[in-house]
Amino acid sequence: MDFVRNFPCISIMLCLFAGIISSGLRGKAAMLVNTGLLVTNTVLSACTLLYTLSTGASFVYVMGRFPAPWGNEIRAGVLESLIALFFCIIMLLSLFGGRHKLLQGVEEGKLYLYYVLMDLLLSSLLALVYTNDMFTAYVFVEINTISACGLIMIRQNGRTIEAAVRYMIMSLLGSGMLLLGLCMLYDLTGHLLMSNIKESVALIVAEGEYTIPLIVSIVLMSVGLCIKSALFPFHAWLPDAYGYSTVSSAAVLSSLVSKGYIFLLIKIIYRVIGFDIYHDTRIIDILFLFGLMGMIFGSTSAIRENDIRRMIAFSSVAQIGYIYMGFGMGTEAGMTASVFHILSHAATKSLLFIAAVGLTDVSGRNRQFIELTGSGYRNRWAGVAFTVGSLAMVGVPLFSGFISKLLFAQAAVQNHAKMLPALIVLGISTILNAIYFMKTVIRIYTPVEDTPYPSVTFRDRPVYAVVLTAFIVLNVMLGISSQPVVDMIRQGLAMFA
Amino acid sequence: MGANLFVNYGEAVAMILFGIGFGNLLLQPNLIKKIIGLNIMDTAIYLFLAEKGYIRGRVAPIVANGVQSVEAYINPIPSGLVLTGIVVSVSVSALMLALTIRLYRRYHTLDLDQISKQLRKEGL
Numbered sequence: 001m002d003f004v005r006n007f008p009c010i011s012i013m014l015c016l017f018a019g020i021i022s023s024g025l026r027g028k029a030a031m032l033v034n035t036g037l038l039v040t041n042t043v044l045s046a047c048t049l050l051y052t053l054s055t056g057a058s059f060v061y062v063m064g065r066f067p068a069p070w071g072n073e074i075r076a077g078v079l080e081s082l083i084a085l086f087f088c089i090i091m092l093l094s095l096f097g098g099r100h101k102l103l104q105g106v107e108e109g110k111l112y113l114y115y116v117l118m119d120l121l122l123s124s125l126l127a128l129v130y131t132n133d134m135f136t137a138y139v140f141v142e143i144n145t146i147s148a149c150g151l152i153m154i155r156q157n158g159r160t161i162e163a164a165v166r167y168m169i170m171s172l173l174g175s176g177m178l179l180l181g182l183c184m185l186y187d188l189t190g191h192l193l194m195s196n197i198k199e200s201v202a203l204i205v206a207e208g209e210y211t212i213p214l215i216v217s218i219v220l221m222s223v224g225l226c227i228k229s230a231l232f233p234f235h236a237w238l239p240d241a242y243g244y245s246t247v248s249s250a251a252v253l254s255s256l257v258s259k260g261y262i263f264l265l266i267k268i269i270y271r272v273i274g275f276d277i278y279h280d281t282r283i284i285d286i287l288f289l290f291g292l293m294g295m296i297f298g299s300t301s302a303i304r305e306n307d308i309r310r311m312i313a314f315s316s317v318a319q320i321g322y323i324y325m326g327f328g329m330g331t332e333a334g335m336t337a338s339v340f341h342i343l344s345h346a347a348t349k350s351l352l353f354i355a356a357v358g359l360t361d362v363s364g365r366n367r368q369f370i371e372l373t374g375s376g377y378r379n380r381w382a383g384v385a386f387t388v389g390s391l392a393m394v395g396v397p398l399f400s401g402f403i404s405k406l407l408f409a410q411a412a413v414q415n416h417a418k419m420l421p422a423l424i425v426l427g428i429s430t431i432l433n434a435i436y437f438m439k440t441v442i443r444i445y446t447p448v449e450d451t452p453y454p455s456v457t458f459r460d461r462p463v464y465a466v467v468l469t470a471f472i473v474l475n476v477m478l479g480i481s482s483q484p485v486v487d488m489i490r491q492g493l494a495m496f497a
Numbered sequence: 498m499g500a501n502l503f504v505n506y507g508e509a510v511a512m513i514l515f516g517i518g519f520g521n522l523l524l525q526p527n528l529i530k531k532i533i534g535l536n537i538m539d540t541a542i543y544l545f546l547a548e549k550g551y552i553r554g555r556v557a558p559i560v561a562n563g564v565q566s567v568e569a570y571i572n573p574i575p576s577g578l579v580l581t582g583i584v585v586s587v588s589v590s591a592l593m594l595a596l597t598i599r600l601y602r603r604y605h606t607l608d609l610d611q612i613s614k615q616l617r618k619e620g621l
Contacts, residue, residue, distance in 0.1 A: 135578060142585045146592060153596070158603055158616055165596050165609065169531060172589060173522060176538045179582065180515060183542055187549045192574075 004051040005059050007044040008076045008130045011084070014040060015123030019116050027111030031099075034115040038092040041122065045085035052078045053488070058495045060132065069196055073132040079339070079492025082485075083263055084129050087256050089474070090346050091122060094255070097354035097467035098248030105155045105246045114154050121147040121252070125260045134182045134272065135192050137264055141178065141228070145171040148257045151249040152241050163240035170237045174227035181220030185272070188213055194271040205277055215281050218273055222265065222283055229261040231287075231324055232294030235317045239305075242313035247357040250309070251350035254316045259342050262323055266339070269327070270496035279330045288328020288418060292425045294321025299432035307367045308360065311436060312352050315393065318429060319345045322408065325425075329411050329418060332493065337407035339489045344392070344400035344478055351471040352389040358382025358464065359444055362453050369443050376444035378455040383444055385468040390437035392475050395430055400478035405430065407486070507548035514541035528597045528607045532590055539586040543579045550575030 018037045022030040052058060058077030065071070095118065106114060124144040131137050145168070153164040186192055188210055189200035204210055227234040242250045269278045278284065298317030305311040319341070326338030362378035363371045376383025392399035405426065412422035458465050478485065502509055518541055521534025550572040558573035597607065604612045 135581070139581060139585060142589065146588065149592065149596075158600075158612075158619065161596060161599050161603070162609075162612055162616055165528070165593075165600065168589075168593055168596065169522060172535055172593075173519065176515075176519065176522075176535075176542070179539075180542050180545070183546055183549070183578070186575075186578075 001051060001054075004047050005061055005076075007048045007051075008074050008081075008084075008126070009061055009063065011041045011044045012074075012123055012126050012130065015119050015126065019119035019123065022112055022116045022119060025112055027108060027115075030112040030115040034095070034118055035092070037119060038088055038095070038122070041126070042085060042088040042092065045081050045088055048076055049078065049081035049085055049488075052076060052081055052495075053491075056491075068193065069191060072136060073193060074130045075132040075194075076130055077492055077495040078488050079496065080129050082488050082492060083259075083342070084126055086343055086346060087125050087129070087259075088122070090255055090350055091118070091252055093467050093470055093474075094248050094251035094350045094354065096463055097350075097471075098246060098251065098357065100461065100464065101247045101357055107156075110154065113150070117147045117150040117154070118252075121151065121257070125256060128260045128264050132194050132271075133192055134185070134194060134197065137267075138175070138179055138182060141175055141261070141264070144257060144260060145175065145228070148253055151253065152245045154249065155244075155246045157244075159240065159244045163237065163244055166237040167241045170234060171228055174224040174234075177220045177224030177227070179224075181217045181224060184213060184217035184220070188217065194267065197272050198274055201273055201277060215283075218278065218281055219283060221268055222287070225261050225265040225268075226287070226290070226324070229258040229265075230317060230320055232290050232297055232317060232321055235294070235298070235320075238317060239301075239310045239313040242316065242353075243307065243310040247353055250313070251353040254313070254353065255346035255350040258316075258320060259346055262320075262338075262342060265327075266335070267496070270493070275497065284328045284330045287324045288330075288422075291321045291324030291326075291328050292421060294318060295325065295425055295429040296321075296432070299429055299436070303432060303436045305436075306369060308356050308369065308372060308440065309353070309367055311440070312349070312356060315352075315433070315436070316345075316349060318433070319349070319393075322404070322429075325422060326408060326411065329415050329422070331411055331415055332490075333407070333411035333414055335493060336486060336489050337404060337411045339493070340407055340482070340486060341404040343485065344404045344475075347400055347471065347474050347478060348389050348392045351385055351468070351475065352393070354464075354471070355382045355385035355389055355468060358456070358461075358468075359386060362456055364453055369440070372440075372444055373446050374444070374448040374451060375453075376441075377447065378451070378453060381458065381461075381465040381468050385472055386444065387441050388472050388475060390441050392479070394434045394437055398476060398479050400475050400482070403479055403482040403486075505548075508545055511541045511545035511548060514538075514544065517541075526608045526610050528593075528600070528609060531609075532593050532597070535593065536586065536590060539582065543582055546575040546579050546582075 014037060018033050022033050061074040063072040120143060124140040127140040128137060149164050149168050152167060153160045189197045191197045191200055204214060230238045242254050295318050298314050298321055302311045302314035305314055323338045323341050326334040358379045359372055359375040359382050360367050363375050392401040395401040395405040412419050515538055518534045518538025522531050525531050552571045555571045558570040600612055601607060604615050
């Protein structure tokens with residue numbers, strides 16, 4: 001079974017080659033290549049997950065033939081392969097769910113480019129998840145940014161280009177800080193591989209020298225990744241980028257791209273700096289504070305919004321705040337809750353985006369709430385799916401959001417200093433979530449007498465309905481049988497150390 | 498604390514340049530000036546790396562005259578990182594310039610705030 005050790009490398013390489021091949025294909029053929037790639041990668045990641053679960057240990061794959069301090073490495077454990085598996089599934093579902101909009105919104109001759117960008121995006125996400133080398137991580141962060149920018153502006157109008165420019169500017173600020181931080185870290189430690197850096201960092205801290213440069217470098221890397229993943233004060237680019245791009249892009253961007261950066265930050269905390277040293281720098285208190293502020297401000301902005309897509313986008317700001325709040329707890333339990341929320345938010349947010357597009361389609365493509373009245377009756381699948389997504393976001397039992405809120409609350413109780421603010425803000429944020437999501441659900445199920453808009457049934461869009469059902473099943477599965485997933489996350493985090 | 502500032506003046510200059518570039522990219526309303534800021538910021542990091550990899554009295558790590566001793570050459574890894582970084586920043590700048598051309602053709606201005614104002618007027 002040792003052959004499985006090659007799978008992470010193979011899946012990254014497959015994505016890169018699929019991107020190159022697709023650039024010479026026509027739209028439909030590129031779509032088939034992309035689907036095949038995603039299915040293959042799902043299988044490969046699932047095999048890696050089973051292998052790491054059976055051996056109970058992570059493994060290192062040496063790229064090329066240069067040994068540890070010089071060569072490049074890939075490292076896979078339970079958590080990495082779980083996240084990779086999840087990313088592949090969500091991307092597959094999001095692409096199927098938004099396909100009809102993509103065919104409407106993108107010129108026929110440019111369709112293949114969309115799939116080239118998707119292949120590249122997947123390669124960079126997988127590389128961010130699996131890599132053990134800081135500079136490789138930086139290069140793939142940039143590839144991720146470039147392909148995400150392309151995904152935003154594939155639907156050409158003034159709004160999307162402006163959103164893409166704003167996204168690029170913020171991302172470039174973030175990656176500049178990340179690069180400077182890791183150059184300083186390289187300068188301090190003399191290594192680029194994560195495990196080697198960690199040993200040197202422990203030595204530096206033990207000797208008590210170079211504390212200030214070390215802290216500066218940690219701050220630069222953390223803030224850079226926070227900017228890129230749209231933590232609260234840096235979220236100005238987000239609503240436009242998610243609100244006006246084509247629906248598959250919005251789903252992929254909100255549920256995968258920002259999560260890729262967050263996962264890299266988790267790797268930096270555990271595998272590069274070391275959890276205890278990171279904890280002692282007090283940076284986590286700042287992350288905690290901004291996480292709490294994001295939870296409140298993201299939700300209040302979402303309440304004020306009159307456009308359903310932008311409302312869901314603002315809700316992402318709040319959810320990212322939750323994840324950073326979990327980091328800020330500074331405990332193992334908080335981190336587990338954050339990782340679970342990464343999965344649950346990815347499954348829910350892409351469901352919401354794709355369900356929302358079904359609702360706006362049966363309302364004359366108007367996105368204002370007044371036009372959406374009664375749309376839950378005109379497209380029943382989308383209505384049910386949107387309701388499930390809303391309930392999951394609010395945190396109703398049976399759905400995935402409940403488990404992540406429960407984990408966050410448990411983690412908060414274990415940390416005495418931060419228990420009160422965390423629990424209070426968690427409560428306020430849940431109420432705010434309920435206000436704007438339930439408002440929308442009530443709106444789409446308010447009957448209207450004579451509507452000018454047509455209804456859509458299962459026969460019109462079978463693929464769309466099947467995708468929504470798959471998303472609902474995924475959500476309920478995460479909500480009902482959460483214990484195996486939480487155990488896997490715990491095991492994976494233990495392997496990180 | 499500040500005693501090493503003059504010895505390491507190269508790194509100090511790199512940090513000042515990084516700040517200038519960062520500020521320009523963040524605060525300039527003009528898109529072209531933003532891109533120039535981006536390039537200053539990236540170049541400052543390359544200066545920092547090059548400065549860190551340099552060892553006084555040694556030469557570039559290309560074997561010349563059959564000298565194979567490690568003592569004769571500077572650290573090659575920062576140079577490799579700089580090369581990779583240059584490739585990345587070239588592609589990012591090209592993408593930004595392409596986006597700027599698109600926006601200029603549509604709105605006849607390079608000012609990002611003006612463009613946002615016009616977008617709001619269009620009501621898109």
